Amino acid sequence: MDSALLPPESDRRTPVVVLAGFAGLAADGVDHAAAALRETAGTVVVRHDLAQLREGVVHxxxxxxxxxxxxxxELAHGCVSCTLRMDLLPLLCTLAQRDSVDRIVLALDPAFEAEAVCQAIEQVVVTGVIGRLDGPAGRDVRVQAVLTCLDSAAWLADATGDETLAERGLAYADDDRTVAQLAVGQVEFADVVFAVGAVDMAGGVQADRGKLAAVLARLAPGAPVVWVDNPSELTLTCVETLLERVPADSRRGRVFDAHAPLLRGRPPLTSDYGVVLMEFAAGRPFHPARLHEALDVLFEGVVTARGRIWLATQPDEVVWLESAGGGLRVGGAGRWLAAMSEDELAEADPERRAMAAMRWDERFGDRDISLAILIHDADPADIRAALHWALVEDEELRLVERAPDRVAEWEDPFGEWHADPCENDETAGVPVEDGKSSRGEAK
Incomplete structure (x- = not known):
């Protein structure tokens, strides 16, 4: 039986606890949680400091x-992905071989995104480890849980802003990611969230905490949120207790592809403190030029938007859209089932095929639009209206069906790449990557 399918008590691989946190009290929380966990015999804490990555040096x-x-x-190419591939993954395999090691804790530098690390553990082939056959680190280790620390006073502003890491003074090598991208990604992938910072119920702070709690419940549904006044409260007993409380159906490092359900974990769909998780679905494609104009509604009052889109000018390709705060990335996510050959269909995920069969359209197959938009300070009706305006009209839809060659001549700002805000020359021109999103590696 595949070890990845075994229950934790039957899985003989070495467990890995991933600790993530961006800055301020969140980074202090990571340090305290790591120090607490290493008090347990057999626990090893690993940290890579990437502050000098620009110079090709990692501590x-x-x-x-x-x-x-x-x-x-000293790395020939100072980048996050090289550090991951050349040192972190081989180190995991080496530590897992030691009888003295019962658990590994990864205290991640903010430049590492937990999702990218977990994906690499499962997929990247590790070579050259003495006494070990080449293969992914996931053969030797399993992710027990991802614990994210956030600064409760600063996280929402970080997650909804448009500041880049370079503007914050935290850029690594040629890293073009935004603060919001890291802040949102760390929480979205968490099995447990530690909200760190003094909680004062006077002077309206209670409402701020309520709004943050509403966002977290919708961004990481099912992940317990623990409110602590001070990072020092993250003691061994506290952290170990939370590890035991991680729900059985938590992600535990699993990376979902673009065709997985967008509302995993049954998040609340009601409004709370002005926070609401809005769905947008359509059975016709977007006009690319109008969509490009309409997407401005996702940059104000929205924490994140993500999902699959169908562009009229790209009828064979699934396009993945993902925003965080004031930034947006659009990338390729494979082909629609309706555009696949029989051989390609035979290799497609059976669950994806089953879900597509339930909504199959005689003309367009499984092509559709499905977005989940987490709003914190905007009118959902305005966002819905803007996206509806971007859909093709009836006459245009007939062209999509009967004259695809003519449709292919339409202006398409998403033809080769896309990154917003467009006027920012430093972030424009980011190549589209194959996969769910461009989040994960800095190259």
Whole structure:
């Protein structure tokens, strides 16, 4: 039986706990949680400091309750993905081989995104580890849980802003990601969230906490949220108790593709403190030029939007849209089933095929639009109206069906790449990547 399908108590792979946190109290929370966990015999804490990544230098520290070792790594290409591939993954495999190691804790530098790390553990082939056959680190380790710390006073502003890492003074090498991209991604992928910061119920702060709680409940449904006044409260007992409380159906490092349900975990669909998770679905494509204009509604009052879109000018391609705060990425996510050959269909995920069969259209097959938009300070009706305006009209839809060659001549700002805001020359021109989104690696 595949070890990835075994229950945790039957899985003999070494468990890995991933700790993520962006800055301020969140980073302090990661440090305290890591220090607490390493008090347990057999636990090893690994941290890569990427502050000097621009110079091709990475500082790696490995700590246990009784020992600490440090190393300075010099990389030919100073980037996050190289650090992951060349050192972190091989180190996981090496540590997993040691009888003295019962658990590995990864205290991630903010440049590492937990989703990208977990995906690499399962998919990237590790070579050159003595005494081990080449293969993914996931053969030797399993993600027990992802714990995210956030600064309760600063996170919502970070998650809804448009500041880049470079503007914050935190850019790594040629990293063009935004603060919001990291802040949203860290929480969205979490199994447990620690909201760190003094909680004062006077002077309207209670409402701020209520709004943050409403956002978290919709962004990471099912993930317990623990409110702590000070990072020092993240003791061994506290963290271990939360690890035991991680729901059985939590992600635990699983990476979902673009065709998985967008409302996983049964998030609340009602409005709370002005926060609402809105669905937008359509059985006709977007006109690319109008969509490009309409997308401005996602940059104000929206935490994140993500989902599959159908562009009239790209009838064979599933396009994945993902926003965080004031930034947007659009990328390829494979082909629609209706555009696949018989051989390609035979390789397609059976669950995806079953879901598509339930809504199959005689003319357009499984092509559709499905978006989930998390709003914190905007009118859902305005967003819905703007997106409806961007859909093709009836006459245009007949062209989509009968004259695709003519439709292919329409202006398409999404033809080769897309990144917003368009007027920002530093972020424009980001190549479209194959896969769910361009989030994950800095190259």
């Amino acid at each position: 790696r520290t490995v700590r246990t309750a009784t020992q600490e070792t440090s190393a300075v790594l």
